[in-house]
Amino acid sequence: MSRIQLPPFRAAPLLLTLAAAFAHAVDPKPPVHIEADQVSGQTESGASAQGNVVVTQGDLRVESEWGNYDAPNDRLTGGDHVTMTRPGSVLHGRTLDYYIQRHEGTLTDPDYAMSPGKMRGDGAELLFEGEDKYRIDSGRATSCRPGDDSWYLHASTMWLDYTSNSGVAHNGWIEFKGVPILYSPWMNFPLDNGRQTGFLTPSLSFDNRNGFDLTLPFYWNIAPNYDATISTRYLARRGLMMGGEFRYLQPGYTGVLQVQGMNDREDQATRYSVLFQHQQTFTDRLWMAVDVQKVSDDSFFNDFGERAAIASQTNLPRQVLFGYNGDNWNSNLLFQRYQTIQQTSIPYARMPQLTFNANPQWLDGVRTGVSGEITDFTHPSLTNGVRSWVYPTISMPFVSNYSFFTPKIGVHASNYQLRDASGGNSRNESRVLPVVSLDSGLFFERDLDVGGNALTQTLEPRAYYVYIPYKKQSDLPNFDSAVTDLSFAQLFRENQYSGNDRINDANQLTLALSSRIYTANDGIELLQASIGQRFYFKDQQVTLSSNDQPSSASKSDLLLSLGGRFWHDLSADYTLQYNTEDRKTVRSTAGLTWNPQPGSIFNLRYTINRNQSPSTEQIDVSAQWPLTRNWYGVARVNYSLPDKQPLDAIVGLEYNAGCWGVRLAAQRFITSDAQFKTTYFVVLELDGLGGIGSNPVNALRTAIPGYTADFDGRQQ
Structure with a gap:
């Protein structure tokens, strides 16, 4: 065992190692270092220091005007303007009494900052109750930056436990802009936005x-x-x-x-x-x-x-x-x-x-497939029955780098065991239909140079032929079939009906052409365009209901789609379903989106649908936009042109102060009983504690595509 004898003091700053070799052999804890204007003491018993005292052990650093270290008890005391620093926390106080290895002790008149949870505050006394565990008596806490005292959580006793990332306050009340706004005998809150047992902030609204x-x-x-x-x-x-x-x-x-x-x-x-x-x-x-x-x-x-x-x-x-x-x-x-x-x-x-x-x-x-179903359909007043069907298919795709050709054949066989709602009048029906299709396409690609930007353009023609013979189906019930809306995906389907109770007769050819332009380096799509139409070589006879009239059209409506990012953060899209025989628009959608940065978005959309009864024509405008440095406006209006009134509307204001924010909103929408419901939202959000009031975030996120709700993402 070695023994180091120290002089009683030294006028110049001194670095003192308070851990002897025998101590390291027994306990591998990091040594304690003291730097001060004057130091006296021995390594085995400890030391006392005066003037510009700096004590360090591992990642712990304590600065004070005077300090004493009791080596046998591993106890550090200091006073008169103490600063204690550890990773993630800085504590200031008047006097310190701290057991280093046990992480226990007291700090009087604390002023603290805990960066892991972005909490800072002060109090009468801070008690260390273990590693990363603190108790603050007669204290307050906030997540606002130093110099910003917009709000505080006051409590007679407050616990901050960073091992479980939970905080608890007894006899707590919230002060906002100097005004008490909420009191609770017991409050708890997460320190990392995690889960924590306790009362959540109340929600308040009016409708x-x-x-x-x-x-x-x-x-x-x-x-x-x-x-x-x-x-x-x-x-x-x-x-x-x-x-x-x-x-x-x-x-x-x-x-x-x-x-x-x-x-x-x-x-x-x-x-x-x-x-x-x-x-x-x-x-x-x-x-x-x-x-x-x-x-x-x-x-x-x-x-x-x-x-x-x-x-x-x-x-x-x-x-x-x-x-x-x-x-x-x-x-x-x-x-x-x-x-x-x-x-x-x-x-x-x-x-x-x-x-x-x-x-x-x-x-x-060779691709083979088989699908099937057995279902017992029941209804209190309509035809009931068991429907079973099986659909085996076989196809042989021929694929190259620039083309594909896929012939396919299948047989759809169905059987119905029917009865009325009371269980009587049993009867059987069946249907067997062969299905033949040919799907083919080409893929062309070329390089472009536009303004020095390397781009790639594709050209993708596609042809799809389907043949299904006519089979009378008016005697079959309709358990789950409906006419599907015409779309590019539906153009390349065998059956225009959903479900399996109706299978259209078909002798038809679909032709479509698509083109895309994207950046050659990272593959970002800048523009896409598609056009397609189905041509009938024979009048279709199968209808959804026996009361419906078969269509005699020689071709389907024309489909057109165009969209892309046309300029910086501006994108647009347009779809059209056009009846070329009657020369009228059946359905159309035009949309525009400008999103220069999070929290700044504008959406404009126009839709018309004459394919349903009654027809609809609507304009939908939504936006979230900065009004000043801290204020944001939010709004959405879905307006029906035939009804000359909005069907769904929400308007509001948001204020982002960094550590707190306010949202005010009013929403009006029509319910399924054709009545309007109006709701008013007001919420005060305190970073780290949550919101007080009724939060319209879910309504805003649903109403405004691209809406950004995170206050932290828009700090001033």
Whole structure:
């Protein structure tokens, strides 16, 4: 053992190593160094220092006017303007009493900054309660930058635990711009935007159906793979609603359960909603999915839904789906019913439906496939029955670098065992149809030089022929078929009907031409254009309903598509469905988007659709744009030209101050009962604590394509 004798003091700065060789042999902790104007002491017992004291051990650094180190107890004391620095934190105080290895002690009159959670603050006393664990008495905290005291969280006692990234405040209240705005005897908050058990900030809004609407949620972080949110919601016109959401996540399964319920004093009824969704993998091949939804009445979503997509729901599923994935084949078993709301048309239940798809590889260069289904369709008032069908196909693709040619042949065979809703009048029907198609295309490419930019242009002609003979199908029920909208994808499909109850007769040829221009270096698409049309060599006779008249058109509507990024951050797109015989537009969409940077976006879209009854013609304008350095305007209007009124509109203002922000918005949309619902949102967002009020972010994100909601992404 070596022993180092130190002089009683030194007038010049001195570097003192307070760890002897024997100490390192027993305890490998980093040595303690002291630098000061005057130092006295011994290595085995410790040292005292005066004047410009700097104590370091590993990544710990303490600066003070005087300091004492007790080596046997590994205790450091210091005073008169102490600064303690560790990675991610800087603490200032008057006096320090600290056990280095235990990370325990006190700091009086603390002023602290914790960069991992962007929190800073002060208090009467800071207690070290372990590594990265702090308790602050009579303290306050904020995420604002130094010099900005816009808001503070005050508390008689505050715990900051950076090992679990959680904060807790007792007798806490929030001060904003010098005004107390919220008090709670117990508050908790995450230090890293993670999950934390406790009350979430309340949500407050107002709408014309419910009046004043206040929600107080409690979040329960049960385990890393389980959590729950319990909500108490007060609606001034209707009363108290209780709700809850339970989520779970396991290696083999995941799911969510949501429940809401109340005694509605305005409607004098018990109202509720239930949603249960579950996905489970039994093996690497066998899986299951459950989706069960139910509401107490048709108006539940109209009264309590917060946006148009929710309020317009009409069919709520109640289904269980099993799936199995084999080698080159898969099969699904579905049990499905619906709760129908806001309409009289009830969809068929599938109790059950078994589907099968296979693509066996029997011969090189030959593609074989077979798909099939057996479904028991039930309905309370329409024709019921079991439908079974099978569709084997064989094709032989010939592919080169510049072309492809794929002949295909298949046979679609269907059988129906039908009965009326009461179970009587049984009958059988069948249908067998051969299906022949030829799909071919070419691919040309050339290099371009536009203004010194290396570009590539493609030219892609395609031809698709389909032959299906006519078979009378008016005696067959329609369980799930509908006419699909004409699109480029539909031009290259065998059947223009969805489902399997109607298969069109066809002797037709589709011709299409596409071209793209993209950058040669990184492949960014600058422009795309497509045109296509289907030509009929024979009049089609199959219709969806026996009351429909067959079409005698010699060709389909013409489809045109054009879009791309035309200038810097400006992009546009245009689609057209044009009836060349009647010389009129059937459907058309024109859109323009300008997005120079996050938080600055403008969208303009015009749509017209005469392919439905009644026809629609709408203009949709949405934007999020900076008004000043900190203020942003947000708006969206979906305007119906025939109705001469907006169907969905939202307008608001956002203020971004870096560590806090304000959002104000008003939304008006039409519900499925043809009534308008107007909701007003106001939320104060405090970085690190969350929002106080009702946050319109979900409504804005849905309404405005490209909307940016992150305050941190738009700091001043």
